[in-house]
Amino acid sequence: MGDRPTSIEVPDVVGMTGREAHALCRDLGLFLGYYNMDQQLPRSMVIAHQEPPPGTMAAPAEAVRIWTRLDPLPDDRRPR
Incomplete structure (x- = not known):
């Protein structure tokens, strides 16, 4: 067995469908x-926002x- 990361x-899953993003993640x-x-996640819907942002390192x-x-959208992403 290899070492786990x-x-x-x-x-970056923005613009993907839920199905595509689920498979990638x-x-x-x-x-x-x-x-x-x-x-339930609407798998055919297009993703408009994600947290954490792309490029972030996650466990x-x-x-x-x-x-x-x-x-x-989350409160901090809503237009003012």
């Missing part, structure tokens, strides 16, 4: 978390939270 670079060893955990199995175009 201690950190993984978060990919799973392959990298990350978890894809939909902002509204009470609802294995850390969540990359996503918002689709139909979801409200």
Whole structure:
């Protein structure tokens, strides 16, 4: 068995569908978390925002939270 990475670079999933982002994150060893955990991820929706941002280093199995175009953005991303 090879050594497991201690950190993984978060990919840019904005513009992908939920299905594409889920597959990419799973392959990298990350978890894809939909902002509204009470609802199932709409896999065909296009992702408009993610946290943490692309290029951030994350621990294995850390969540990359996503918002689709139909979801409200986090408070700090809303236009003022």
